[in-house]
Structures are given as C-alpha cells and as structure tokens.
Amino acid sequence: MLYREIKPNVYYVGSIDWDRRLFDELIPLPDGTSYNAYLIKGSEKTALIDTVDPTKTSELITRLRDIKADVDYVVAHHAEQDHSGSIPEVLKLYPKAKVVCTSKCKTMLVDLFHLPGDKFIEVEDGETLQLGGKTLEFIHAPWVHWPETMLTYLREDKVLFTCDFLGSHLATSNLFVEDENKVYEAAKRYYAEIMMPFRVAIRKNLEKIKNLDISIVAPSHGPLYNNPSFIINAYREWVSDDVKNEVVLAYVSMHGSTQAMVDYLIDALMQRNIKVKPFNLSVSDVGELAMSLVDAATIVVATPMVLGGAHPLAMYAAYLANALRPKTRFATVIGSYGWGGRAVEQIKDALKNLKVELFEPVLIKGFPREEDFRLLDKLADSIRSKHDEIVKK
Numbered sequence: 233m234l235y236r237e238i239k240p241n242v243y244y245v246g247s248i249d250w251d252r253r254l255f256d257e258l259i260p261l262p263d264g265t266s267y268n269a270y271l272i273k274g275s276e277k278t279a280l281i282d283t284v285d286p287t288k289t290s291e292l293i294t295r296l297r298d299i300k301a302d303v304d305y306v307v308a309h310h311a312e313q314d315h316s317g318s319i320p321e322v323l324k325l326y327p328k329a330k331v332v333c334t335s336k337c338k339t340m341l342v343d344l345f346h347l348p349g350d351k352f353i354e355v356e357d358g359e360t361l362q363l364g365g366k367t368l369e370f371i372h373a374p375w376v377h378w379p380e381t382m383l384t385y386l387r388e389d390k391v392l393f394t395c396d397f398l399g400s401h402l403a404t405s406n407l408f409v410e411d412e413n414k415v416y417e418a419a420k421r422y423y424a425e426i427m428m429p430f431r432v433a434i435r436k437n438l439e440k441i442k443n444l445d446i447s448i449v450a451p452s453h454g455p456l457y458n459n460p461s462f463i464i465n466a467y468r469e470w471v472s473d474d475v476k477n478e479v480v481l482a483y484v485s486m487h488g489s490t491q492a493m494v495d496y497l498i499d500a501l502m503q504r505n506i507k508v509k510p511f512n513l514s515v516s517d518v519g520e521l522a523m524s525l526v527d528a529a530t531i532v533v534a535t536p537m538v539l540g541g542a543h544p545l546a547m548y549a550a551y552l553a554n555a556l557r558p559k560t561r562f563a564t565v566i567g568s569y570g571w572g573g574r575a576v577e578q579i580k581d582a583l584k585n586l587k588v589e590l591f592e593p594v595l596i597k598g599f600p601r602e603e604d605f606r607l608l609d610k611l612a613d614s615i616r617s618k619h620d621e622i623v624k625k
Contacts, residue, residue: 235295236407238448238456239389241273241366245280245295246452247288250403259425260519263418264403267314268452270393271301272386274363279305279332281384281393282452283318292318293325302326305353305361307368308333309395310381311340315452320345332361334372336380355382371440373397375433377426383441390447396426397437398463400454409455412462417523418454419463423470424522428556435471438464475529475561477623479615481510482521482549483534489568489599490536496605497532497566500612506619513545518552525558529619531588533579535567542567542575550582557585562618564591564611568598591615 236244246268253261267284269292280303284292296303303326308316311333319341323329331341335354341347355361357372371383376397384393400418409415427434441464449457449464457463479501485491494510501508509524525531531553535546542550546567553560563583565576576593591614596604 235271235299238270238407238450239391242386242389242391243271243273243299244407244456245269245271245292245299247284247291248403248405249285249288252403255401258518259401260517261401262517262519263401265401265453266403268450268454268456270450271296271299271303272363272366272368273301274366276362276364277304278302279307279361279363279368280322280329281307281450282309282315282395283322285314286317289318289321293321296322296325303329305329306331307384307393308337308341309383309393309452310378311337311344312378312396313344315395316341316344320347323347323351332370334380334382337382340380357382373437373440375430376437377430385441385444390445391450392441392444392446392448392460393450395452397434397451398449398457398467399451402454404455406455408458409462412459415455416462416466419466420470420526421519421523422453423467424526424556425519428470428522428526428558431471431557431559434467438467438471470526473559474624475559475622476507476527477505477619478507478509478524478528479530479532480521480524480528480560481508481532481534482513482516482546483510484513484536484543484545485534486536486538486543489596490534490566492600493566493568493594493596493604493608494534496600497534497608497612500609501615504612504616506612506616511549513549521549521552522556525553525556525560528558528560529623530562530564530591530615531560532563533565535565535575535579537567537569537573537575540573542573542578546575547578547582550579554583554585560586560588561622562591562615563588564593566594566608566611568596568600570598589618
C-alpha cells in the first residue's frame with residue numbers, strides 16, 4: 233500500500249496487519265488491526281508521528297523512501313512497541329532526527345532500545361514545535377493508557393493525533409470511517425479491553441481536548457475519524473458513571489446444575505424487562521465479555537464448586553472484571569455445590585477493586601429445587617428494584 237495524503241503535506245504512512253488475531257498474547261483481534269504512522273511536511277522541517285510494529289518496519293521505511301521524506305523529528309506518543317518498535321531503524325535511516333516525547337516516555341524508550349540520551353527532545357504539556365507553516369502542539373495525556381502518553385494537535389490543519397486514545401483494532405482499506413456501526417463496535421471493544429481501567433483519567437483528558445477545533449481524529453489503530461464527534465461522544469458515554477438496565481451473566485457449569493440456575497435466571501430477568509447478556513465461559517470471547525461490562529449495571533458470576541472453590545473459569549471472569557474496573561454498580565454469585573466450598577468468598581475477594589453493592593448470593597446444594605428457583609426470582613426482583621433506582625430512563 234502506498235502512502236496516502238490526509239491534508240496538504242500530511243500523509244498516512246502506516247501499515248495494516250490483516251492477519252493478526254491476538255494482541256499482547258491475550259486480546260483477540262477478530263478484525264486484525266493497523267499501526268498508523270503519519271508524516272507532516274512543513275516548509276522547514278518534517279515530523280514523523282509514531283512508527284509501526286517491528287514486524288512492519290520494512291513497510292514504513294518503503295513509504296518514507298517513496299515519499300522522499302527527510303525526517304527531522306520522530307514524535308513518540310507512547311513507548312509501547314506497536315508504536316515505537318521501528319524507531320531504531322528510522323533513526324538509522326535519518327541519523328540527524330530527534331525523538332520528541334515526554335520525559336517519562338524518554339526513560340521507557342531508553343530502557344527498551346538503549347538509545348543515547350542526546351537523541352531526544354523532551355516536551356512539556358502545551359509546548360509547541362514549528363515545522364514551517366505547520367505547528368505541533370503537544371498535550372500530555374497520562375494514563376491513556378500508560379503514564380507517559382501524549383497527544384499532538386496540528387493547529388493549522390486541525391488534526392488531533394491521539395495514538396491509542398480513541399482508536400480501534402480494525403484492519404480496513406478505508407482511510408476514514410465509512411461504516412460507523414462497524415467502527416463503533418471495534419472501538420468499544422478496544423476501549424473495554426485496553427482503556428476502561430483508566431476511565432477516570434480518560435475523562436480528565438477528554439476535558440483537555442474539548443475546546444480544540446478538530447476536523448480529523450487520527451489514532452494509531454483503525455481508521456481516521458473525519459466526524460470527530462462520533463468517537464468523542466461515544467467515549468464521553470463510556471467513561472461516564474451512567475449504567476444501563478443490563479446484567480452480565482458470566483457462567484460455567486460442569487454437570488448441569490448451575491446451568492439450570494442460569495437458564496432460570498435469564499428467563500426471570502427477561503420477564504422483568506432487564507437486558508441480560510449471558511457468557512458461557514468455556515467458549516466465550518473474552519473481548520465480547522469485556523465489551524458487555526462497559527455499560528452493565530450488574531454482573532452475576534455463576535459457578536459450580538471445584539475442589540471446594542469456584543471454578544477456575546469463574547475466577548478468571550471475576551479477575552478480568554476486577555482488572556478492567558467497569559462502572560458496574562452491583563454484583564453477586566450464584567451456583568451449585570456438592571459438599572461445600574468457598575466460592576462466594578473467593579469471588580467477592582476477586583472483585584475488590586469494584587465499588588459494587590453485593591446482592592445476596594444464591595448458592596444451593598445439588599440440582600435446584602422449587603425453593604431454589606424462588607430464591608432466583610427474589611434475586612431478579614432485587615436487581616429490578618435497584619436498576620429502577622439508578623438507571624436513567
């Protein structure tokens with residue numbers, strides 16, 4: 233793929249990774265991804281905005297040569313290798329170039345690539361860099377999603393380069409967003425898996441950019457937004473404290489007892505006009521589960537006992553929710569046991585990062601009886617009542 237012009241003398245020089253299906257050896261990538269890099273040519277200087285994953289370095293170098301670039305600055309928004317990994321090769325090609333970044337990013341890049349300190353220009357929040365008719369304004373955005381992250385605003389062309397912020401893992405030949413429904417789902421999955429733990433910090437950084445006149449949002453993954461309000465408004469909703477009348481039901485069942493409880497609770501919730509999203513943990517996509525946690529008011533973990541404790545898959549679901557720190561307001565545990573165990577205590581402890589109110593657990597012995605189903609009805613009533621109190625109509 234050749235480089236593509238976004239604005240006069242502003243070019244896309246990144247790479248599409250059509251076949252990548254796993255990120256950080258953890259996150260599923262059903263739609264691949266891209267590593268977006270951008271070249272800005274001023275009348276006096278040229279800046280490269282981020283680089284690409286090391287597996288795609290040759291593509292970036294080819295584009296820079298094709299465009300006849302003479303890079304003076306490499307702006308490093310974020311030290312993670314899918315954006316910084318090609319910096320050493322770029323500096324070999326352009327030995328006079330300097331890396332522009334925050335002081336924290338410099339430390340990380342030195343640790344990762346053993347670059348000499350004199351190759352860096354450290355910039356403060358709000359500092360600018362003149363390229364000649366092109367002004368770069370640097371905006372520190374710590375904890376979006378690492379502590380060293382920054383953004384760059386190209387004033388004359390009103391382009392905001394956001395690195396991971398506002399991005400999506402989506403491989404597409406479209407330079408700009410064309411199918412907003414498709415991109416919304418990809419961006420929400422990206423937010424859920426990567427950004428959600430930093431929801432409060434992201435909210436603060438949305439405030440930092442709210443007064444900018446933005447014509448294009450140019451992230452480092454996925455297509456560019458020429459309708460910036462589409463993605464900015466989506467983020468404002470996701471990072472808010474507002475939850476929806478939804479229950480995430482993460483479950484695993486070994487011999488059918490817990491499954492019977494899950495099936496009954498699903499019907500009970502639906503009868504009370506509560507949206508329920510069940511996830512069979514033995515087959516579910518962890519990314520889909522993460523997405524479901526973005527808006528849900530309640531999470532229910534359903535588990536049988538394994539050697540006196542919760543099933544490992546149920547513990548993993550609790551661990552995931554605890555790590556992602558969604559704005560979920562309520563939680564509980566249901567399940568079945570044979571002779572006893574500590575599932576409730578284990579899962580409560582695994583959810584300790586969440587500021588949730590806990591409903592009374594429903595833990596029963598053996599296959600559920602009629603009185604056990606009545607307890608599930610009572611749980612569904614409690615969920616309905618609490619949702620009525622806090623969910624916006």
